[in-house]
Amino acid sequence: MKEIIIATKNQGKMVDFKKLFAPYQVEVKSLLDLGETLPDIEETGSTFEENALLKAKGIADILQLPVIADDSGLEVDALGGDPGVYSARYAGLEKNDEKNLEKVLKNLQGIENDKRTARFICVLAVVEPGKKEVLTKGICEGRISNNPRGENGFGYDPIFFPIGKDVTLAEMSGDEKNKISHRRQAMHQLKDWLKTRYEER
Ligand SMILES: O=c1[nH]c(=O)c2ncn([C@@H]3O[C@H](COP(=O)(O)OP(=O)(O)OP(=O)(O)O)[C@@H](O)[C@H]3O)c2[nH]1
Numbered sequence: 001m002k003e004i005i006i007a008t009k010n011q012g013k014m015v016d017f018k019k020l021f022a023p024y025q026v027e028v029k030s031l032l033d034l035g036e037t038l039p040d041i042e043e044t045g046s047t048f049e050e051n052a053l054l055k056a057k058g059i060a061d062i063l064q065l066p067v068i069a070d071d072s073g074l075e076v077d078a079l080g081g082d083p084g085v086y087s088a089r090y091a092g093l094e095k096n097d098e099k100n101l102e103k104v105l106k107n108l109q110g111i112e113n114d115k116r117t118a119r120f121i122c123v124l125a126v127v128e129p130g131k132k133e134v135l136t137k138g139i140c141e142g143r144i145s146n147n148p149r150g151e152n153g154f155g156y157d158p159i160f161f162p163i164g165k166d167v168t169l170a171e172m173s174g175d176e177k178n179k180i181s182h183r184r185q186a187m188h189q190l191k192d193w194l195k196t197r198y199e200e201r
């Protein structure tokens with residue numbers, strides 16, 4: 001079977017991607033599945049697009065294979081769009097989902113529900129050696145809860161109510177999240193690219 005490499009070390013993203021790629025005959029592998037030691041690509045960009053391209057190009061150049069990278073994050077209006085591209089490092093460099101979401105809740109203390117609007121953004125970059133790169137962007141609008149709720153998902157899922165729902169993303173099943181998520185919407189825009197390369201199941 002064909003393989004596609006996702007230039008990520010985030011296992012939560014991979015759970016989403018495995019489901020999102022399920023309709024296609026392709027095996028998805030993350031950097032954690034590749035035995036070799038690949039360098040960490042520094043996310044020095046100031047936009048999701050720049051960082052997604054840095055990650056995809058960095059790995060595609062080394063492996064000389066098609067690579068997809070995902071740069072994503074949470075934008076909270078009352079925090080001026082933070083944590084944004086710094087979502088993974090919001091509470092410090094050592095990446096801790098729980099500390100990150102606690103920091104968002106703390107910074108939103110006293111803010112009324114209707115002012116807690118936010119959105120998840122996911123930018124996907126597809127880089128194939130010798131071909132023009134493809135970028136897609138998915139957005140999931142919603143609101144930040146007052147307390148963490150639910151055990152599923154990862155990252156900020158326990159504090160995010162998607163618009164029109166009264167459960168957080170972490171209270172939804174993986175399949176439910178994948179119907180509405182930012183990652184799903186970015187993947188949907190890659191449909192034509194995917195169909196030219198992989199048979200449907
Ligand atoms: O609750 C969430 N549900 C999601 O669906 C989601 N997607 C992204 N995020 C958060 O946004 C940052 C991404 O940063 P990011 O793109 O740099 O990824 P990362 O550093 O974790 O892995 P890598 O892909 O760079 O290796 C991280 O803090 C993630 O927790 C999410 N949180």
Ligand SMILES: [Mg+2]
Pocket residue numbers: 043088
């Ligand atoms: Mg990262």
